[in-house]
Structures are given as structure tokens and as C-alpha cells.
Amino acid sequence: MLSVAGMVRAFAADLPVGFVRLADIEPTIRQDIRYAGFENFLHRKASGYDAPVCILTGRAAEALAGVQKAIAAEGLTLVVFDCYRPARAVLDMGQWTKEGGPPDPQWYPTVKRKDLIAKGYIGELSTHSRGSTVDVAIARADRRTAQKPACGAPDANTLDFGTGFDCFDPKSETAHRPLAEGVAANRDRLVEAMRAGGFRNYAREWWHFTLENEPFPKQRFDFPVTAE
Numbered sequence: 274m275l276s277v278a279g280m281v282r283a284f285a286a287d288l289p290v291g292f293v294r295l296a297d298i299e300p301t302i303r304q305d306i307r308y309a310g311f312e313n314f315l316h317r318k319a320s321g322y323d324a325p326v327c328i329l330t331g332r333a334a335e336a337l338a339g340v341q342k343a344i345a346a347e348g349l350t351l352v353v354f355d356c357y358r359p360a361r362a363v364l365d366m367g368q369w370t371k372e373g374g375p376p377d378p379q380w381y382p383t384v385k386r387k388d389l390i391a392k393g394y395i396g397e398l399s400t401h402s403r404g405s406t407v408d409v410a411i412a413r414a415d416r417r418t419a420q421k422p423a424c425g426a427p428d429a430n431t432l433d434f435g436t437g438f439d440c441f442d443p444k445s446e447t448a449h450r451p452l453a454e455g456v457a458a459n460r461d462r463l464v465e466a467m468r469a470g471g472f473r474n475y476a477r478e479w480w481h482f483t484l485e486n487e488p489f490p491k492q493r494f495d496f497p498v499t500a501e
Contacts, residue, residue: 287501289496291330291331291489292329294326296326301350302341303350304352305325306327307438307439309326314439320361321362322359322362322497322498323498323499326500327355327407328356329356332486336484349411349412349413349414355401356407356408357402357498358401358406360493360495363397363399370386370395371387374386378424381441383442398493400483403491404487407482409463412431412432416430424436424437425438425439425445426438426440434459434479435479445480447460464479471486472484473485
């Protein structure tokens with residue numbers, strides 16, 4: 274009989290060494306991978322997303338599983354929106370900004386598309402391509418729906434974080450104030466839970482976290498996101 278480690282290696286045989294599918298490590302974490310569908314700022318699939326699957330380095334997946342275990346005791350669950358991101362997807366997003374266009378009231382209400390890189394909302398390089406960065410929120414395990422955000426990803430069924438995932442606006446900065454009652458507490462809860470698991474937050478996006486001790490701190494990958 275295969276050991277747990279052996280099973281993970283078998284499941285991840287088609288991935289680069291050091292990478293796993295999150296569901297093979299912690300299947301209770303909800304996955305809502307936005308760039309594999311149309312509910313994102315591109316309004317289409319991003320290049321390289323062949324399946325709505327979270328792939329991470331094994332180290333990041335194990336750390337995220339630890340966070341899930343800790344918050345499950347409170348009747349909560351993690352929801353991941355993006356994990357490993359192929360370099361081709363990052364390039365795709367950058368090329369998309371060059372097409373230009375007016376602000377989008379759902380995703381970038383005060384910024385023109387061509388300015389999204391200059392304003393720091395879309396990167397020409399991404400930590401996601403190193404495999405240990407995750408975009409994540411917290412939801413109730415019983416799936417009770419919180420307030421629907423006016424900006425960012427719709428119908429995420431999470432606690433109220435003031436905006437949805439990928440709202441390109443100052444309101445998405447983790448420490449932005451003022452915030453509606455309870456929103457700051459929800460952001461603090463997420464940051465504290467992820468910090469305890471070994472992740473650091475990107476201050477401009479309340480949902481964006483990178484593993485402190487990531488195994489590939491200088492390497493970017495470009496294999497596609499696929500299902501098993």
C-alpha cells in the first residue's frame with residue numbers, strides 16, 4: 274500500500290517535481306478558480322487555464338491545509354480563487370491591458386484598462402508563477418451567503434471583505450479605511466490565519482498571500498493548469 278507521501282507523488286506525476294493539486298492534499302478547501310472561466314476581469318479564460326484546479330507547490334499546499342484545519346474549528350473554510358498561474362497567463366493579462374478601454378464598473382471602476390499595469394493592479398511578472406502564492410478568502414462552512422460585493426468577483430459566497438476578489442481599486446488594500454462594520458475584522462481574521470500558517474499578505478490586495486519559505490523564490494513556471 275502506498276504511503277500518503279507516495280500517493281501524493283503518484284497523483285502529481287504529470288506535474289513538475291515539487292508541485293501538487295491542492296485537492297490531493299486538502300479536499301475540503303473550496304476551489305473557485307476564476308481564470309478558468311468567464312467570471313473575471315478578462316471576461317474569458319486566461320491562457321494556460323485548461324481546468325478550474327488549484328495547483329501549488331507541495332510546501333504551500335501543506336501550509337494551506339494547516340490554515341484550513343485551524344479555521345475549521347470555527348465553522349469556517351478557505352475559498353481559493355487562484356493558485357499557481359502559468360507565465361503565459363501573466364503575459365496574456367499584460368497583452369490584454371494594451372487593447373485599452375474605459376473603466377469597468379465591476380472590476381476596475383476608476384482606472385482605464387491601459388493604466389492597470391502602471392497603477393500596480395496587474396503585474397508584468399507574478400509571484401503566482403512561482404507556485405506558492407494563493408488568492409484566498411474565508412467563507413462559512415455551512416455556505417451561508419454574505420453580502421455580495423459591488424466590485425470584484427460576484428457570488429463568491431464568502432464573508433464580507435468589502436470588495437470581491439480582483440477588485441482593482443484602493444478599497445481592496447488590506448488596511449484601507451473606512452470600511453463597513455465587520456469588514457476590517459474579517460480582513461484581520463484572514464491575515465492572522467494565513468500568517469499563522471506561514472503566509473505573508475500583499476498590502477494592496479486583501480486576498481493575496483505568498484508562502485514565506487517558498488521553495489522556488491526566483492523561478493517562474495509555465496506548465497498549464499490541468500485536471501488529473
